[in-house]
Amino acid sequence: MTNMKRIAVLTSGGDAPGMNACIRAIVLTAEHFNVSVIGFRHGYYGLLNSEHVEISTDMVSNIIQNGGTILHSARCPEFKTEKAALKAANSLDALGIDALLVIGGDGSFHGAHHLQQYWHKPVIGLPGTIDNDIYGTDATIGYFTAIETALDAIDKIRDTADAFERVFLIEVMGRHAGFIGLSASISSGADQVLLPEINNDNEAAFKNLVARIETTREKKGQCSYIVVVAENLWPGGVTALAEKINSELSIESRPVVLGHIQRGGSPSPQDRILATKLGAYAVECALQGKSGIMVGEQNQQLVEVSLPHTWQNQKPLDPYLVKIQTEFFDILE
Amino acid sequence: MTNMKRIAVLTSGGDAPGMNACIRAIVLTAEHFNVSVIGFRHGYYGLLNSEHVEISTDMVSNIIQNGGTILHSARCPEFKTEKAALKAANSLDALGIDALLVIGGDGSFHGAHHLQQYWHKPVIGLPGTIDNDIYGTDATIGYFTAIETALDAIDKIRDTADAFERVFLIEVMGRHAGFIGLSASISSGADQVLLPEINNDNEAAFKNLVARIETTREKKGQCSYIVVVAENLWPGGVTALAEKINSELSIESRPVVLGHIQRGGSPSPQDRILATKLGAYAVECALQGKSGIMVGEQNQQLVEVSLPHTWQNQKPLDPYLVKIQTEFFDILE
Amino acid sequence: MTNMKRIAVLTSGGDAPGMNACIRAIVLTAEHFNVSVIGFRHGYYGLLNSEHVEISTDMVSNIIQNGGTILHSARCPEFKTEKAALKAANSLDALGIDALLVIGGDGSFHGAHHLQQYWHKPVIGLPGTIDNDIYGTDATIGYFTAIETALDAIDKIRDTADAFERVFLIEVMGRHAGFIGLSASISSGADQVLLPEINNDNEAAFKNLVARIETTREKKGQCSYIVVVAENLWPGGVTALAEKINSELSIESRPVVLGHIQRGGSPSPQDRILATKLGAYAVECALQGKSGIMVGEQNQQLVEVSLPHTWQNQKPLDPYLVKIQTEFFDILE
Amino acid sequence: MTNMKRIAVLTSGGDAPGMNACIRAIVLTAEHFNVSVIGFRHGYYGLLNSEHVEISTDMVSNIIQNGGTILHSARCPEFKTEKAALKAANSLDALGIDALLVIGGDGSFHGAHHLQQYWHKPVIGLPGTIDNDIYGTDATIGYFTAIETALDAIDKIRDTADAFERVFLIEVMGRHAGFIGLSASISSGADQVLLPEINNDNEAAFKNLVARIETTREKKGQCSYIVVVAENLWPGGVTALAEKINSELSIESRPVVLGHIQRGGSPSPQDRILATKLGAYAVECALQGKSGIMVGEQNQQLVEVSLPHTWQNQKPLDPYLVKIQTEFFDILE
Known part of the structure; x- marks a missing residue:
């Protein structure tokens, strides 16, 4: 395709399960095209401070199943400046890098x-975050595993919620x-969910929450009631x-903050597969000289999306899932 | 929508994780529309022999996480006859059933x-099989969990394969x-895969398998080598x-048949979500009088597919995954 | 053995994985001796309010793998009075109960x-709590699963801790x-642990914690550092x-409260086995007319311990594990 | 304690989950005593062929959770000869090794x-095998994880067994x-088990198996029936x-061979804890000049057992578990 000899990769921001699978796919695909891969450690911070390592195929031979990132990650607010970018x-030129992933x-x-x-060489983004809040790709690397971890925790909590009818x-x-x-x-069969896209009025949400709990207990008697609440929605969580x-009420409730367990763990099959596809495709795009894009997957097709589009647009929730949760399965409807 | 009062549901053929989540969604959605749900036990066999039970919302309140099917399943070859259908x-008319799922x-x-x-009342199919071999829906209920179970097993086997370099x-x-x-x-990072869609010449596949193992060991020295083989491909498995x-060779290899563990287990989030969507949508379709269709999901859209289309067409493997496995990551390429 | 015809069982206090396995063993063993089993729901509350059900072998045929308790649990402070006990x-006499487990x-x-x-009929305790804080038995039902859940969570957190070196x-x-x-x-390889049996001086513990983190980072550079902290130890958690x-320091740290996930989940094999043994043995003891005891396991032998002994004595931590964690593996030692 | 400067470790025979946790404990404990650790790769084969590596604490910092063994394992029949031992x-002397674990x-x-x-320097064994067939220690490293893997598989199979009543x-x-x-x-609630310690007459076992299945189905109607069978018991498995x-019968049955998945996987907490204790204790014993022993744990106490004793005696099954399975829970009793 091209005369590229060496590409670089870094992981940045919140880590997500599947980042290692993605690095592996990049390295194996690059090797297929006789391109070597340099990894920067600690995200943009490592790019600025020349923390780098050549990633051999040996180094990635047994990492597809591991959470975290062998390159480590970091936040790097100072990267926003012109000085940092220059x-x-x-640094990239000094190392003879032909493209950055x-x-x-x-x-x-x-x-x-x-x-x-x-x-002015190819810069390509790969969506890696558990939050799935990137426009232009149906899913992000790490999202499937985070759902699984959250679900596994809720399945456990349901046992004790049910035992105590709490x-x-x-x-x-x-x-x-x-x-x-x-x-x-949806996957845990929770009784209710509070989400930023749906609940923009906290006082109304609170009234609704209480009404549903009371109605449920009138109909079913004392029973467990599980509410999933998105972070950053209710002040104080x-x-x-x-x-x-x-x-305020005669109802006793218990809070559980799932927290950082949602960032770790062995990636689920869907995350490993997505990470592998996007990793391979990003190398292909780089070799074709494409730049300023994120590679993603939409409707089972690999796509390229202009980087600004990924944050200028908002990806909607699945409206049918919203309908099921807030209409079909809602005791007040 | 309609004057339907009572619908029926059965699970048939090989059981798949998520069938219970699907039954639950059918019952909860039906209740939303004031429709009651009858379940036939043991698939078509129970339909013929009038093994049925009214499924209350209580009965489905804590089953979303369970593998298997509360209605049990069975194979029923005799259902092919005209006599059986009549x-x-x-039986359906006698029970006052308005639609069958x-x-x-x-x-x-x-x-x-x-x-x-x-x-001549609505009959609607919902794709529930771990094999994912149904045309007209991107995935079938149970498929995601089966991948997960297979992957989990292969991750374990890789530990011992690696320890012994087998x-x-x-x-x-x-x-x-x-x-x-x-x-x-793909998700386990297996070294090779033998699939019916790719390997139609067993002798060639065998030669290729041997060549790759030998080449891998020439390049890397003694090391583990994992081959995933689809059932019904190699005579004798x-x-x-x-x-x-x-x-025939100086290479020692070990066979593992994963078997029926792939049919069980708590359904993965993706299977529970798919099962819930299709269950709810099937009830909506039934209430609208639709019949002779399978409900499915394509490119994130709920769809209806004529039943014969589901078996007259063949769903292809993801060509990019095939390319990755057999080209990019193949040591002989 | 005796003329007993009917025994009763209840689950009380914090629920623990394995309680269902224990109920199952009680019912199956009782059936072997032709004794029927009544279950009180909601612990002592149900005993006072006559919430009871006959537990058939059918009802326990598929519960060994489930967390929670099919009898539900509750706290019942009013049970302390003479009036309640009478x-x-x-109530027990009216139902013809010959023994209570x-x-x-x-x-x-x-x-x-x-x-x-x-x-004045047999009353027998079976140790069911995740906390393992009952003297007279090496382990309590639920303890092994709670360790497993905690470990699984810490394994996940280590992924992200390592990625960010936090x-x-x-x-x-x-x-x-x-x-x-x-x-x-010990099982997660945490860098440090704070426990009530070891750390009785919070200020000293805090200084020690800081010293170890700083020493670790001097020796190893920036790296993750995981501290396991027992609940109820540090004010405010x-x-x-x-x-x-x-x-107070230039070190950034993140808190994670594992919380109620530790109470749920499918019981681990060790909990199912312990629950099964103790359930069977409790029935045997009841039939022999023993009373006022807890059945437990010490050094692989089933034992009977006077109920007051179970709370009058304190079970010590494994001293060799303490030595490993605080001496052998401690960077300051 | 002594003037030891350098000890060696190897993993040999069938690999078992927890071997890495054990290696880690050996290295961390040795470091505490200022002793360095050499690892031989591929068991005795590596000892004969001088495949060795110094194991730093860095190398073991993130392996406690991994199945397999970083030192790899092998079988080495030729080690039985005098020539090999010499x-x-x-080789050990040339490397200045003071003790071998x-x-x-x-x-x-x-x-x-x-x-x-x-x-004539300390040689110490640590029991690492999933089979638990070593006399002198209540459990072997890897045993708890193997139970868990087997149980997890049987829990899955029960789902499909129950769905089809097979x-x-x-x-x-x-x-x-x-x-x-x-x-x-016991932990899966299987209906029956065939074990070498109990079933020494295959023809009798077969008759008994058939009688129990038939009796069960007479009492309960069509239902699932799960039999756990030890390997090497029935000719042809x-x-x-x-x-x-x-x-021979009108009963249809399905075989599942769990196979090598039982050797892998992340070690369970009990295996990691046992591996850590035995690893630390073995280093202590070596430094005290003890030799020709296996370190083990009996009744919560660390013990030393003469190596020949470990194979000259037979460890019995838990008789109360046998009684529960074959008497209390047996439908024919």
Whole structure:
């Protein structure tokens, strides 16, 4: 295809299960095209500080199943400056890098776009975040595993919720998007879900929550009631929400914040497959000289999306899942 | 929508994780529309022999996470006759059933189509099989969990394969399709895969297998080598294939037949979500008087597919995954 | 053995994985001796309010793998009174109960002991609590699964801790005992553990924590550092501890409270086996007219321990595990 | 303690989950005593062929959770000769090794004992095998994980067995001992188990099997029936046994051979804890100059057992578990 000899890869922002599978796919595909791969450690921070390593096929031979990222990740606010981008461009040129692949989320893509103004070789983003809040790809690497981890936790909590017939408020990740929350709620059979896309009025949401719990208990008697709540929705999170319920009502509720377990774990098959496809395809795109794009998958087709499009548009929740949760399965409807 | 009062559901053919989640969604959605649900036990056999039960919402309140099917399943070859279909039609009418939902695979859909010639109310199929070999839906209920179970097993086998640097031949299910095999292979990072869609010449496949193992060991030294093999591909299965390798070559190999563990287990989130969507949508379709269709999902859209189309067409493997496995990651290429 | 015809069982206090396996063993063993089993729902509350059900072998045929308890549990502070105990005794006599088996922890055993002053038939305790804080048995039903759940969560957190080279403070359950904490710490390879049996001076513990983190980072450079913290040890829990670290030092740390996931989940093999043995043995003891005891297992032998002994003595942590964690594997030693 | 400067470790025979946790504990404990650790790769084969590597603490910092063994394993029949033992002794001396730790099973301990006749420094065995067939220690490293893997598989198979109300014959590992079989059977609630310690007459076992299935179905109607069968018990394994049932009777049965998945997987907490204790204790014993022993754990106490004792005695099954399975829970009793 081209005369490329050496490409680089880094993982940036919140780590996500499947990043290692993606690095592996990049290295194996590059080897197929006789291209070597340099990895920067600690995301853009490592790019600025020349923390790099050549990634051999041996190094990736047994990592597809591991969470985290062998390249480590970091946040790097200082990368936003012109000075940083120029330094990065010089560093890439000094190492003879022909293309840069960035695995990360929203912030990482802003960084990639910024760099591209100062470095005129292919820069390609790969969507790696558990939050799935990237427009232009049906799913992001890590999203499927995060759902699975959240579901596994909720399945466990349901056991004890059922034994004690208690109300549980379970906070899941998602940054400002409700993807994990909706999927975890539907797949766990939760009684209710509070999501940023649906619940923009907290007072109304609270009234509704109470009404549903009361109606459920009128109909079924004492029973468990599980509410999935997206992070960053209720001020103070589920701990504060549980306190409000416990103090204002005669209903006792328990908060559980799932937290960072959702970022780790062995990637699920869907994440490994997506990571492998996007990794291979990103190498192909780089070799074809494409730049300023994110590679993604839409409707089972590999696609290229302009980097700014990935953050200028908002990916909607599945409307039918919303309908099921808030209409078909809602005791008040 | 309509004046329907009572619908029926049965699970038929090989059971698949997510069937219970699907039954639950049918019952909860039906309740939303004030429709009651009758379940036939043991598939078409129960329809013929009037084994039925009214499924209350209580009965489905804690089953979304369970493998198997609360309605049990069975194979029922005698259902192919006109006599059986007429008996079933009478039975349905006697019970005042307004629509029949059939969760199953290829054979179950033939049965549904057959029945529809003799019973003139809505008959709707829902794709439930781990094999994913149904045309008209991107995935079938149970497929995602089967991949996960296969992957989990292969991840374990890789530990011991690596410790002993051994060749392992791992047989996965799929009936006559390579979906589980390809997904399990890509997601486990297997060294090679043998699939019915790719390998139609066993002798050539064998030579190729040997060549790759030998080349791999020339390049890397003694090391593990994992081959995923679809069932029904090699006569005698992986046990026979391992014997052939062990007797004809100086390479020792071990066969593992994953078998029925692939049919069970708590359904993965993707299977629960798909099952829930299709269950809800099937009820909506029934209430609208639609019949002779399978409900499915294509490119994130719910669709209706004529029953005969589901078996008259063949769903292809993802060509990019095939390319990755047989070209990009292939040591001989 | 005796003329017993009917025994009763209840689950009380915090639920624990394996309670269902224990109920199953009680019912199957009782059936072997032609004794029927009544279950009280909601612990002592159900005993007082006559919420009971005959438990058939059918009802327990597929529950060994389920967390929670089919009899539900509850706390019942009013059971401490003489009036309550007399009411319970009358209720048991009215139902023709020949013996009562109580599956629960410390509080439940106090209740059993109290009842026994007023009801003169066999009352037998079975240790069911994730906390393992019952003297007289090497392990309690639910303890092994709780370790497993905690470990699984810590394994996931290590992925993201390692990716970002962060300090994580992980709070595990255990009431006032360090069993879960010590086992989770050793099995996860955590860098440090804070337990009530070891750390009775919080200020000293804090200084030591900081010193170890700093020493570790001097020796190894930036790296992850995982601390397991027992609940009820640090005022405000790990959230407060993390805030103190973050505000007083230049080290950033993240708190994770594992919470109620530790109570649920399918019981591990060890819990199912222990629950099965103790359930069978409790029935044997009841039939022999033994009373006022807890059945337990010590050094692979089934034992009977006077109920008051179970709370009057303190079970120590494994001293060699403490030595490993705080001496052999401690970077400051 | 001593002037030891350098010890060596190897893993030999069938690999078992927890071997890496054990290597880690050896290295961390040795470091505490300022002793360096050499690892031989591929068991005794590597000792003979000088495949060795110094194991740093860095190399073991993230392996506690991994199945397999970073040192790889192998079988080495030629180690039985005097010539081999002398060569190994010379090799150990040439490397300045002060003690050798061998993690493995029966065959590995024979090798250690053999070597000790020719090399007069401490040789210590650590019991690492999933089969638990080593006398002198209550459990072996890997045993708990193997039970868990077997149980997880049987839980899945029960789903499909129950859906189709089928008879399943599930073959588990154990070499010539029934430990995995009995634990898997009790914890899965299997209907029956065939073990070498109990069933020494195959014809009688077959008749009994048939009688129980028939009696069960008379009492309960068509239902699933799960039999756990130890490997090496029935000639031709469960495949042959299923064929015999299918051909001689009107009962259809399905065989499942769990196979090598039982050797892999992330070690369970109990295996990691045992591996850590024995690893630490073995280093202590070596530094004290002890030799010719296996370190083990009996009744929660660390013990030292003469190597020949480990194979000259037979460890019995838990008699109460046998009683439960074959008497209390047996439908014919």
